[in-house]
Every structure is written in structure tokens, then in C-alpha cells.
Amino acid sequence: MSQPLAEAPTSGPQQLKIPSENTFHPGKQGTSELVPSRYAVRIGEIDVMIVSDGVLPLPTQMLGHNADPAARASWMENMFLPPDAFDWPLNAVVVRSGEQTILLDAGLGLDPDLNLPRAGQLVKRLEAADIDLASVTDLVLTHLHMDHIGGLVVEGVKEKLRPDLRIHVAAAEVEFWEAPDFSHTSMPQGFPDALRATAKRFLSEYRSHLRPFDEEREVAPGVVARRTGGHTPGHCVIRIASGGEGLTFAGDAVFAVGFDQPDWHNGFEHDPEEAARVRIELLRQLAASGELLVATHLPFPSVGRVAVAGDAFRWVPVFWDY
Template identity: 80%
Template sequence: MSQSETKTPTSGMHQPSIPSENTFHPGKPSKGELVPSRYALRIGNIDVMVVSDGVLPLPTVMLGHNADPKVRARWMENMFLPTDAFDWPLNAVVVRSGDQTILLDAGLGLDPDLHLPRAGQLIKRLEAAEIDLASVTDIVFTHLHMDHIGGLLVEGVKEQLRPDLKIHVAAAEVKFWEAPDFTQTNMPQGFPDALRAASKQFLKEYRNYLQLFDEESEIAPGVIARRTGGHTPGHCVIRVASEGDALTFAGDAVFQVGFEQPDWYNGFEHDPKEAARVRVDLLRDLASTGELLVATHLAFPSVGRVAAAGEAFRWVPVIWDY
């Protein structure tokens, strides 16, 4: 196991020891991978591992389609990012609490029609980390966009899952995808049709596994999913808390631009105004508590804290613990 493959940062003011049998085994490095793909940490006595699903290139207008194009381009330049398109990170999370192994989102999977060869890496990277799909007791979906559910639609994956698997998702999310509304989104051509198809296939194949909740659900001791809405009507965040430490997996509630420009609308948001309100409320809470944040589309390993900066915010990544 190379040093660059798995890191363990300090998540809070203290780091209680936990039994070695409850920690993630680092696994073996994947052949051909020259960059880290997973990052392990502890939240109290709960194990957490962030796993990269790869990256997908998207137009920069997707980060703020309501912003002045010149202002948006200037922000991108100041961040040393291309002004036309750049690679969006994709992250999923594995949590081990007690005897439960919980997957938070499942990555993009494989969609040859969209030509995204560098995304959809989650399943093979879980295998490289020696996380057997049959060991996963629960899956929580922040929402049902295809870059969060697609991993379960890869051929052969469903057969590896345990028959008593529980898939937790907000009831409002399932209802929304029965007749999704894209009128307020701003997506590249092909994405709305792909999103509809993926959600339809997912609900057809996995409906019997679903554990629906309205506003909040305790998935395991210290692991709570809470519906926020905004990005999609049933979008939720998952908070992991133990022994004074806490981490929130925010899904798509916040993107890279969302700290300095929290009122910019993301192209995938089905209710941009509500999504902005949710984002500001979440960032304010995290800035006041100092708790850790992980999000799907922040640069891997996407572990850091939020600081208030006037009317906006500042992202403070953790220092990697080698």
C-alpha cells in the first residue's frame, strides 16, 4: 500500500482509539492509478472513507448560469481554472458504524452515450480498497441524479449486493422522479434525457429495496440523513457524529464556487432559488460549529471546514495526514 493511496486526517480536537477490526483496511493500490483515489478518517468511533468516482468535464456556465459571464470568467481565472470547461470531481463516501457498512451515493456508473471515460470509477475503487459490495448493509442517496445512482446500474453490480440491503432515500425524491421538472435547470444537451432514463431504470430495479423517509432518518448509530430539498425536492445531507466529532456529507448542496458565490445558480439545480437558500443555511451552520464537510463535487478528498467571510464563506481544506 503506497502512502498516496489512503490518508487519515485529524477530524477534530481529539482522536479516540478504536478497535483495529473496525477500521478500513487500506487495500492494495490499483494498477495504473498514479493519483490517490481514497482517503480514510475517523469521526469518533465511526470509520469514514471518501472514494473518488473520477471526474467529468462540464461547461463552466454550469457553476453559475445566473451570473454575469464576465464576472464568472474572472472568478474562474482567479481560481486558475479554464473559463470554458473544467473537470468536476465526483466523490462518494463509505461509513462503518457498528456492524453496518453504509455507502453514501454510488457514483456515475457507465454511460457510453455521454462519453465520460474518466468517471464511473467507484465500483473498481471499492474493490481496490477491499470493500466487498456484499458487505454493504445500507445505501443512502443524497438524490437520484445519475452521477449518484449510476454505480448500481452497472452490469453485474446488483447480483453482488445482499438481498437484505436497505436503500434510504427521501420520499419526495422518489415522487419527483415519477414526473421530473427540468424547466429551471441549465444542462448540456443529452443530460436531461440521461437523468430521466437513469432514475427510471433505478426505480424499476431497486424499488423493493427502498426505505423511504420524509424529513429525517437515523441510518445507523451516529448517522442521520436529513432532507434539505433545493437541488432536487428530495435532496438530503448525511451527518456522521460520534464522541464530539462530526462530518456532513452535503451531496450537491455546495459546489466549488458556492463558498465565495453562494447565490450563483448551478445548472443541475431543479429549484435554484431554494438551492441557494439551503446552501447558505448549511454553510452558516458549518461555519459556526467548525464541523467537517465533504461534498460530491469538491476537489478530492473533499474534506475540510467552512469559515465565514463577510456575506460569503471560505473553504478550508484539511491538511493531509501522511
């Protein structure tokens, strides 16, 4: 039986103890990060850890390029966010089910041409969480955008991975990136070229590890990847279920604005209309089930539930367990 990723909360009164390594020491050299970068939950018998890959600054227009600019500006103001650009969170997930350690997405990596120093932190933060890359038996990719695969093409990473690593990805996603179509996206200059280059390099280096699936794949007991399409043709979500509990890692099917404005088109969506349909269907399912949701670009730790709010939805973050 694998060790849990975090100790489960215990009931009853306990003496409060503050670990010295988490204490604020102004000016002290070598202090660990003040902002937490990992958060663990337990779904039945399955351990889940959300790990921050950092943040990615992008124009606010990317949140809804089909929206009226005034409406988009109003939403940003109401959320106390800057009007022109803000930091998108980047999250990945580690799952332990039975004897398998599964990584869901692999972060942005380090692309020197994009100058994104606050992103691409996943490998460092996995090490800080005592998660050895060599212990990862399976990798599930929601899709092949570079903020989900870039960590795999960082120099030295492949050598740390198991030679028998299984990478699960929808067959439609692999096929799409052989000749990707960006005609319906609305990305900042340079991003399409960077996305193409990263996907091409990833497929070249890891093709022998790929385990493509058509519509659904049970990666481990209680861990099921399901193709949704929309954001990209082979985009998938991963549901983790055990002991009557469930959590869905939605990848890029849901963005922060998608609860209030689920029909707004994100600039990275290759089929915006289908992406909106997928988003609304997924949010309805989660609102009905009450199961947990985690997504790549929701504010860390990105753990919460979905409620219906009129014709749209409401994001309900969990109360943190300490």
C-alpha cells in the first residue's frame, strides 16, 4: 500500500503546532516559498495532490474574445482583476491509486523564447513534495498544449522518468497535432508557433511511450480519462472515484470566467462552440453530483464544487484543511 500524499485530518481537539519551516521569517535567507504550491486531498482510498506550476501572464481578452469588451471589462473589475493582463494559474495533479503513481499533465516547462520566469515550476515543486519522477508509472495528458506537456521536454527530465512510463492521451489529440489548425483560436503573437514546436518535439521524443485511446481509458482503479473534445479535438477530463467520492480534473474545459459566462470563447480553444457545449454539460453534471472539481487554470489550489446560479453557474471553493 502506498503512503498517502498527506495526512488525513483527525477529529477531536488538538494542540496547535506551527512548523518552523512554514513560519514567516522576514529577511531570512533560504526561506521556503511563502505561498503554498501543493495541496492534498483524499478521494476514498485514492490520494490526490494538486501542484502549482506557477502562473502565466496573458491578455484579459483571452478569457472571452467573443464577448463585448465592456462586459469583459466589467467582469474583470467585479473580480478585482487588472483590466489588461493578469496571471493565469497553472495546476497539475498527482494521483496514487494502488501501486500506481499517475501524473495528470506535465506543466509548461521552460521556453526561453517566451520569457515566462514565473511558470514552469512543476518539476522543482514535485521534488519539494518528495515525489520522484522515477516513481511516476503513468502520465495522462488532457491535451498537447505546451502548458500541459512542456515540462516533459525540459533538458534532463526524460532521463529521470521510467523507461516503461505509459503516457495516456486521446488518439484524436495525437492526430490533430500532426497538422494543427489554429484558424478558430485567438492567441497572442508567437504562441501558435511555440505550441506547434513543443507538440512536435514531444511527439518525436515520447512517441514510443504513448498509449492512445479513443473515447475512454481506465488508467488505474478509480482513475478514468474521458475524451471531451472542444478545447482541442482530443481534449480529455479525468475523473477520480473511490468510496462514494469523486473529483474531476477538467484540464482546460473550465476557466475562471466560465462559471459566470460559460459561453465566452477562450482564445486557446480550437473549436470554441464545441468547447462551450462541453463546458456547460460538464458544469451541469458536477452541479448535480456535488463532486469536486479541479482545473488547470482555476486559482490554486483549484479545489471546489459547482452550483447552479440562474442561467449560469457559481464556483464554490472548498475550505482549506490544515
